[in-house]
Amino acid sequence: MAKSYVPRTSGQMAxxxxxxxxxxxxxxxxxxxxxxxxxxxxxxxxxxxxxxxGVLGMGEIAVGDDADPDYxxxxxxxxxxxxxxxxxxxxxxxxxxxxxxxxxxxxxxxQVSERGDLANWRTLDEAAxxxxxxxxxxxxGAKQVFIMMxxxxxxxxxxxxKSCSYPLTAMGVVKRVYTDLATLEIGDNGxxxxxxxxxxxxxxxxxxxxxxxQET
Amino acid sequence: xxKTISSFAEAVEDVHDGASVMISGFGGAGxxxxxxxxxLEAGVKELTIISNNAGSKGLGIAKLxxxxxxxxxxxxxxxxxxxDEFDQMYRKGKLELELVPQGTLAERIxxxxxxxxGFFTPTGVGTELTAGKEIxxxxxxxxxxxxxxxxxxxxxKGNLADRWGNLTxxxxxxxxxxxxxxxxxxxxxxxxxxLPLGDIxxxxxxxxxxxxxxxxVSGR
Numbered sequence: 001m002a003k004s005y006v007p008r009t010s011g012q013m014a015x016x017x018x019x020x021x022x023x024x025x026x027x028x029x030x031x032x033x034x035x036x037x038x039x040x041x042x043x044x045x046x047x048x049x050x051x052x053x054g055v056l057g058m059g060e061i062a063v064g065d066d067a068d069p070d071y072x073x074x075x076x077x078x079x080x081x082x083x084x085x086x087x088x089x090x091x092x093x094x095x096x097x098x099x100x101x102x103x104x105x106x107x108x109x110x111q112v113s114e115r116g117d118l119a120n121w122r123t124l125d126e127a128a129x130x131x132x133x134x135x136x137x138x139x140x141g142a143k144q145v146f147i148m149m150x151x152x153x154x155x156x157x158x159x160x161x162k163s164c165s166y167p168l169t170a171m172g173v174v175k176r177v178y179t180d181l182a183t184l185e186i187g188d189n190g191x192x193x194x195x196x197x198x199x200x201x202x203x204x205x206x207x208x209x210x211x212x213x214q215e216t
Numbered sequence: 217x218x219k220t221i222s223s224f225a226e227a228v229e230d231v232h233d234g235a236s237v238m239i240s241g242f243g244g245a246g247x248x249x250x251x252x253x254x255x256l257e258a259g260v261k262e263l264t265i266i267s268n269n270a271g272s273k274g275l276g277i278a279k280l281x282x283x284x285x286x287x288x289x290x291x292x293x294x295x296x297x298x299x300d301e302f303d304q305m306y307r308k309g310k311l312e313l314e315l316v317p318q319g320t321l322a323e324r325i326x327x328x329x330x331x332x333x334g335f336f337t338p339t340g341v342g343t344e345l346t347a348g349k350e351i352x353x354x355x356x357x358x359x360x361x362x363x364x365x366x367x368x369x370x371x372x373k374g375n376l377a378d379r380w381g382n383l384t385x386x387x388x389x390x391x392x393x394x395x396x397x398x399x400x401x402x403x404x405x406x407x408x409x410x411l412p413l414g415d416i417x418x419x420x421x422x423x424x425x426x427x428x429x430x431x432x433v434s435g436r
Contacts, residue, residue: 070389089393091395093319098323136345169343
């Protein structure tokens with residue numbers, strides 16, 4: 001049966017996240033899909049991007065002759081700096097993160113629970129090499145944690161869960177989740193719908209998610 | 217006082233078997249590749265490497281790992297595209313990994329360099345990385361006890377230096393260099409240029425020379 005709705009593209013997800021970032025915000029973008037947000041910053045807001053490896057005022061991805069191996073982002077891609085940018089060492093960078101100076105961090109996730117628990121650093125695959133990077137510091141330290149992810153895994157499992165089965169990154173930290181199907185807020189009573197794609201009914205969203213979701 | 221040394225081999229000649237070695241860098245940015253090469257050529261083994269990554273694409277720390285010179289890695293992100301050398305050694309059980317959240321790693325090094333024994337941080341509470349560690353509730357927040365980290369040697373990459381060891385850095389190649397410089401018994405800096413005393417403005421010195429023992433020029 002044909003779906004009655006069209007999921008958001010990655011670009012649409014990024015633009016949806018950007019709507020909720022205020023002018024003057026200091027924002028950290030996690031590796032992967034959240035980095036797309038950098039391509040969709042609106043000209044009418046001044047949003048300062050932080051990179052964990054020591055940059056405030058990160059600009060666009062650098063290409064060609066502009067790419068300089070001494071200027072990289074958290075994903076080790078070459079970057080440009082904006083006018084007004086600042087460089088600093090790692091301990092200062094994580095003082096900004098852990099010290100509550102970053103307004104919003106946008107991370108990817110394997111699972112988000114209805115209590116706001118986040119699992120995004122390793123799966124249960126014992127053969128995989130564990131690596132954590134700055135995820136635990138960001139999840140715990142930023143004033144607000146936004147998650148940007150596909151609603152379902154590749155094999156159709158909901159990434160919104162009652163309780164995370166993957167190892168946790170941090171407990172009770174996620175405030176908002178932006179997926180290709182919906183935007184959800186997490187409060188004392190679990191997930192609450194903020195918006196969803198056209199043509200997707202509330203019942204259908206709950207059924208896909210395997211969870212009760214409070215109405216808008 | 218002149219801390220400049222003319223060869224990389226001489227700069228690392230007292231790095232010994234079993235030494236703990238901090239290595240600056242975030243991926244390739246800030247990685248002191250010539251110093252790592254010199255340590256490899258010196259043939260020392262059983263090293264403990266403290267660094268954000270564990271090397272990739274056969275470069276930098278990956279060379280030491282591949283050559284079987286590394287006993288233990290303390291880092292936040294060993295897995296990355298091309299980290300085959302680390303992956304293989306780890307899976308064979310030939311390498312011990314102490315995985316540390318990146319901010320905790322930076323702060324442990326800063327604490328070590330500042331003479332601080334330990335500190336409480338909220339990062340990692342409730343996760344497997346802090347299992348079994350002491351937790352205290354401070355200002356209403358659960359925090360975990362982490363210890364300061366020091367090393368026998370720090371190998372770092374600066375940009376400009378002078379003969380007193382004052383350093384500047386370039387771009388995001390700064391990353392762990394300034395904190396690692398403070399936390400090792402002997403800090404060795406690979407730099408692009410050495411300038412006469414006074415040519416680096418005191419306002420622009422990032423790492424004061426007191427933290428640096430040796431300076432070797434690599435050029436750009």
